[in-house]
Amino acid sequence: MSILIIAEHDNTSLKPATLSTISAAKAIGGDIDILVAGAGVDAVATQCAAIDGITKILTVDSADLSHPLAEALTPVIVKAADGYTHILAPATSFGKNTLPRVAALLDVQQISDITKVIDDDTFERPVYAGNAIATVKSSDAVKVITVRGSAFDAASAEGGSASVSALDGAEGLGVQDKASFVSQELSVSDRPELTSASVVVSGGRGVGSAENFAIIEALADKLGGAVGASRAAVDAGYVPNDYQVGQTGKIVAPDLYIAVGISGAIQHLAGMKDSKVIVAINSDEDAPIFQVADYGLVMDLFEAVPQLTEKV
């Protein structure tokens, strides 16, 4: 078996989701190589070469790949994929956007968002918002897979000494004029990344306003955690879209998840129910969130959260 992992990075550093994808690859077994495609990727390639258990880093360095547009990356990945039995990418917005294009060109039915490796062709993946787990066995010659980061531990970023070389024959493959990057608005924060934080404090509709979210942030900061939100809070404009935890937002599984003013819709539970310890703070004692919470506190959040922040 030989596995190619598509690195997710910003041309400066590797995204942690890639390390979880590597752990999934190790569970499959075989040689593991990493493709680093971008513009000015030397630092990322060096970082990848140091990851434990990797054989080879393949780089494609081109100004055409300065932004990870699926239209530009797909021909590069298809070229790199030649000879591999498995192509893996993280199930992040990057991997979800790009990998199905690769699968279609390889005429492969992709397996999305795996949470467990059974063997080299059989995998578990959640369906129906995580209310059912499907075990699927692929009959395709090549397996194209995205990996749910929260389901696999991060591989060690140190101890490896993989070789680094440029991918042969990749010149010009990223050239295309159908899609172009215009702009981005990224949330800037000193807090840990939501999907890899060990503590997440999330607010829901009950928080009431963007200003009130300050009490959620204060608790998260005290605990060294990330801030999340329910769809209702995002739709109401309290916080940006990238805070959303749920079936269609981010999937998290921290050691501690504190849900504040969140009722607990199925779609939200799908994004956090694998957390190790769940705390719910809500004034409505019948809120469904209490059915999954290890510790429930029926209390007004404006009273409970500041108290908790002070005493923790």
Next chain:
Amino acid sequence: MKILVPVKRVVDYNVKIRVKSDETGVELANVKMSINPFDEIALEEAVRLKEAGTASEIIAVSIGPDKAQEQLRTALAMGADRAILVSTDKAIDLGGVEPLAVAKTLKSIAEKEGVDLIIMGKQSIDDDSNQTGQMLGALLDWPQGTFASELKLDGGKASVTREIDGGLETVSLTLPAIVTTDLRLNEPRYVKLPDIMKAKKKPLETLSEDDTGVSFAPRLEVVKVSTPPARSGGIKVDSVDALLDKLKNEAKVI
């Protein structure tokens, strides 16, 4: 401009699903079925483009059982001009018609109809694959704006604002193109009774798997479908101090 909007018949998003006791799939008998919510957002966006005079015709297409006519009638009531059902007896949630086969089928319809824009849901809420739009983009060699929260058309270009992990990103696409919808693109309208009556007279064409020339044979064998381990509800504590005590001394997470 012609717009194609694929719509999928799925279990209504409010239904708490049940895994079949023999672990072969999810119970669909006597369960409320609806249009996949993301597809409803796609339809709404297409209808708004028609109302604004940008689009000339909206074609709704579904691949599924004959009963998917219900969802296509709803699409017609929302404002699609005509509908196509590719009828199949195979499952469309798990172990049957898969995203790659759907993308190939949609490709053949898009080419035959000569559409300029395809707006579709980013994922269906049954198998949650999030693949079909991207696969269709690759097969047609069209650009894609996935997870869209805003769509603007200007001349031969589409400007799409996308919801990505770090925030928002805007890309410019040369038409023809594919847009997949995220939750915040719009709020779909409620269908009014007169529109439902009018929709009954709109054309709905039925095709078979053979008509499309695409094989619906699955590539993935569903070995089993199981219920995830249930989280046992925990305990209620009566004060912040009691909560802190539990977190420190019992759960040991802080």
